[in-house]
Amino acid sequence: MVITGHFIDHYWRLDIADGIYKCLKHWEIEDKIFTIYVDNVAYNDRALRRLKHIFSMVRKLTCGGRLFHVRCCAHILNLLVKDGHAMIDSVIGEVREGIKYINNSEARLQTFSNISHQLQIQDRKLLLDVLTRWNSTYDMLSVALKFKNVFPRFAKYEPHFHHLPNVEEWAHVESVCEILKVSKMAMDVLAILISTVASKATFSARGRVIDPYRSSLEPNIIQKFLCGGDWIKHCYGIKKKLKVHLIN
Template sequence: MGKQIKQHYSFNRATISSEVTLGNFKYDHAEMRKIVSHYILVNELPFRHAESFMFDKVMRTATPYWQKITRYVVKKDCIGTYEIEKNKLSELFKSVRKINITTGMWTSSHQKLGYMVVTGHWIDSDWNLNMRVLNFCNVPPLHSGFIISEVLFKCLNEWGIIDKIGTLTVDNAAANDVALRYFKQTFSVRRVLSIEGKMFHARCCAHILNLCVQDGLELTKEIVDKVRDGIKYIEASESRRIKFAKISMFLGLKYKKLILDVSTRWNLTYNMMSCAIEFRDAFLMYSSSDQGFKEYVPSPVRLGKSCRCVFIS
């Protein structure tokens, strides 16, 4: 939604002057609250930002009529802005013939709750490809095919696009296969699927490619895990980071910082390992001054072989 809001505003810097004539200036606090809500949403700021001393100082410098607002007011305004933008998108969908949906499942590391992001893709009358995030919703356990289909159906129904779905792209999981079967049965009865639903269920190519590469990385799992745990060990302490940075500077390494991957994303593992091979001498030198790090140091030969395997993958 932040990107959508940004499109409403365009500033020509060439016309900005340090001298401003107020003329028949009239302060509109309601309009100011609206703009502040856009500012918070576009920059993904916490609601309490509007209560901060410096934000209040900036606004009072801009206009003496500014009235400080609380985080609760900002929250209310942001929800109101969301509802306005949602209604605009709902109106737009009325003129769209087919909408293609992609979904992604995600489990938060702290809350241990399951979420699903639902994204709509469509081509407008000017042949421009559009994309909007339609929902980021909680998926109750046990994340079965029936529950996934129920959550997704509720989302699409709220947007009023049930009869406009062209394809559904999901990752390659058994629960998604079951969910798509439920969907296909429902849509087949409504007779809204193109070419009898033969292209309705699409499997995510990026997810399939990731599964293939992760399978190949099993050959180097021991080395990759050592490098990952070693980086976590260094990054866990400021004193360790400083000591490692000094060693890297002493060795004249061009890399400035270690890269930590996300274990489920092969491209980030590639970046981590390609960076690690540049730091292999720094790893060895650091281990001589920190006994706790020795268990995380693979031999240079094994690290090199592991990185070559990652590059091939």
């Protein structure tokens, strides 16, 4: 479940802890919470300290509350990579602003595309990163590297275009991309397998149950799910009851 709230109290203060606890109380699951994991920001720390105090007053927390507040590992990884970006932060800024300039006009995009074709570079749209997602910065830089020879030629057609990293700066970008490529591989290998299929659809034989586009579960696990569904139907006579209903 996801709680999204935008509210301010009578004193113009945002009290996240009270808002979350009221929701949990309303759903009657306040005594079933084991762990809450959040991003690493100061207001989350304050909110979780207050929530932990509230929970500890009404019941005994598991493991003495040591596992109550868990910090988001994905956010920690993002912060670590962002610190690593600092060595080429100016170059990343140049590439980012250059892409913004080009994408801001259809005419500029067409000019950039024409130059790419002239240099026999596979035409692909430049990507702009999301500041809170390190992997999108990697994607932006790796695509921009393919067009590093296009940027100076584009500047000849656009006198106001000044976002041109030099040879040394592009070399730094290549080095960082190699490091981030290894990190991205590690993320793919170490990621926890999930499925986006609704739980009831997992045990249904109608239509597409699970396919490669909606799930990353391994084939043997999928087979166990389906076999388990058939076993349950057999034990409880679901198919037999369905036939009787149809005949009637």
